[in-house]
Amino acid sequence: MPSKSDYRQVVKQAVHNEATFVKATFSGRRRGYEVPWRRATLRPVLLRGKRYLQVSHLDDKQDTTRNYTGRDMERKVDELLDMPFSQIYVATTEGDIQVLISRKGTARVQRAKAEEPRQEPELTHDREKTRLIPEGEPDLLLQALGIQTQDGELRSGKRRKFLQINEFLRLIDETDELAMLEPPLRIIDCGCGSADLTFAIYHYLAHIRGLPAHAVGIDIKAELIEKQNALADELDYDDLQFEVSRIIEYEPEFQPDMVLALHACDTATDEALAQAVRWNARLIFSAPCCHHHLQAQMAEQPVPNVFQPVVRHGILKERVGDLLTDSFRAQILRILGYRADVVEFISPEHTDKNLMIRAVKRSELENYDSVVHQQMLAEYRDMVNFWGVQPYLAQLLPTQLSEAGI
Numbered sequence: 001m002p003s004k005s006d007y008r009q010v011v012k013q014a015v016h017n018e019a020t021f022v023k024a025t026f027s028g029r030r031r032g033y034e035v036p037w038r039r040a041t042l043r044p045v046l047l048r049g050k051r052y053l054q055v056s057h058l059d060d061k062q063d064t065t066r067n068y069t070g071r072d073m074e075r076k077v078d079e080l081l082d083m084p085f086s087q088i089y090v091a092t093t094e095g096d097i098q099v100l101i102s103r104k105g106t107a108r109v110q111r112a113k114a115e116e117p118r119q120e121p122e123l124t125h126d127r128e129k130t131r132l133i134p135e136g137e138p139d140l141l142l143q144a145l146g147i148q149t150q151d152g153e154l155r156s157g158k159r160r161k162f163l164q165i166n167e168f169l170r171l172i173d174e175t176d177e178l179a180m181l182e183p184p185l186r187i188i189d190c191g192c193g194s195a196d197l198t199f200a201i202y203h204y205l206a207h208i209r210g211l212p213a214h215a216v217g218i219d220i221k222a223e224l225i226e227k228q229n230a231l232a233d234e235l236d237y238d239d240l241q242f243e244v245s246r247i248i249e250y251e252p253e254f255q256p257d258m259v260l261a262l263h264a265c266d267t268a269t270d271e272a273l274a275q276a277v278r279w280n281a282r283l284i285f286s287a288p289c290c291h292h293h294l295q296a297q298m299a300e301q302p303v304p305n306v307f308q309p310v311v312r313h314g315i316l317k318e319r320v321g322d323l324l325t326d327s328f329r330a331q332i333l334r335i336l337g338y339r340a341d342v343v344e345f346i347s348p349e350h351t352d353k354n355l356m357i358r359a360v361k362r363s364e365l366e367n368y369d370s371v372v373h374q375q376m377l378a379e380y381r382d383m384v385n386f387w388g389v390q391p392y393l394a395q396l397l398p399t400q401l402s403e404a405g406i
């Protein structure tokens with residue numbers, strides 16, 4: 001069995017090998033020890049021509065990402081190796097290395113050679129990444145959506161839409177979850193409307209990533225549904241369908257891996273989140289739109305003094321209501337077993353509704369221990385009591401929340 005220092009060397013050599021290193025994950029904790037993060041992920045990125053190691057920490061509350069280079073990078077890897085993680089996984093172009101470390105610090109190192117030659121690591125920072133649907137290349141979907149000309153040029157006024165589609169795909173892609181799902185990937189888009197994004201995710205998965213997918217878009221507007229089904233037929237997208245339904249009444253024929261709710265109005269977002277939880281969807285991507293429900297409750301409640309200077313101004317009061325609504329939504333998802341974060345999502349229209357709630361079902365390894373879970377519940381209760389409101393999502397999920405301790 002390799003000694004403690006052997007495995008450190010093995011990991012360091014693999015991570016610092018610029019030619020072959022792809023990704024590393026530190027996770028789990030040795031019995032009797034605490035680690036500051038549930039998981040730390042390392043990958044190489046290129047920023048303005050220089051190689052960095054990007055380190056993302058996932059703790060119970062958020063994901064943070066920082067880039068390191070030179071001595072700082074070496075120190076960071078040493079720092080991670082000093083922490084009592086119980087598993088280290090390193091992917092390289094030549095194969096995988098898995099290290100399991102016992103409570104006493106002894107390690108079992110397993111190597112698996114790559115069955116097929118793997119691509120060299122893609123050293124591109126997220127923001128500088130080539131677009132997932134490339135620019136300048138003729139794309140039948142972009143043409144059908146009126147975004148691109150036959151020659152592959154963006155039509156005038158369509159750049160923002162093109163960027164939004166790519167940003168949407170990037171936000172899904174960077175969860176690194178797609179490849180872990182059993183194909184066909186099953187998707188439900190709640191309140192699909194004009195369905196540009198429903199078509200885009202289907203196209204990206206089925207044609208660009210080569211991952212078989214089955215997607216259904218639902219909306220209450222029958223004329224839109226008819227139009228989208230006609231376009232799906234025209235494009236021969238056999239596994240993309242559209243159905244007329246209210247979100248809350250929809251009964252899917254399959255359990256979805258991914259539920260989308262993009263700019264669904266007011267409580268339609270809550271309906272979609274509630275359905276996603278009931279359907280046990282692994283991934284949820286929701287870009288909320290207007291937030292009237294909580295605003296109406298706030299108008300009935302005395303506002304705590306500390307917030308009086310804020311809510312005195314109509315526009316600030318409205319934004320507080322928006323932020324609270326989305327904070328409640330993310331917190332409820334956390335309480336119900338999801339890793340949830342809130343990130344920026346650009347809209348093609350000029351609007352301040354530019355958030356996305358992104359939630360990934362936690363694995364057993366990532367699950368909260370009871371102390372953290374109790375803290376999540378306490379934070380939620382404090383928010384409810386402080387503002388004297390009941391979020392609509394909580395009203396839709398009483399059983400689930402009560403089972404979780406609310």
Ligand SMILES: C[S@@+](CC[C@H](N)C(=O)[O-])C[C@H]1O[C@@H](n2cnc3c(N)ncnc32)[C@H](O)[C@@H]1O
Pocket residue numbers: 190191192193194195196197218219220221224245246247248261262263264265268271289
């Ligand atoms: C602002 S559009 C967004 C469309 C699309 N998801 C996007 O991001 O471009 C909202 C859509 O949600 C639909 N919608 C609103 N409430 C709904 C509900 N309760 N059930 C189903 N669809 C709903 C509307 O008909 C509308 O087409």
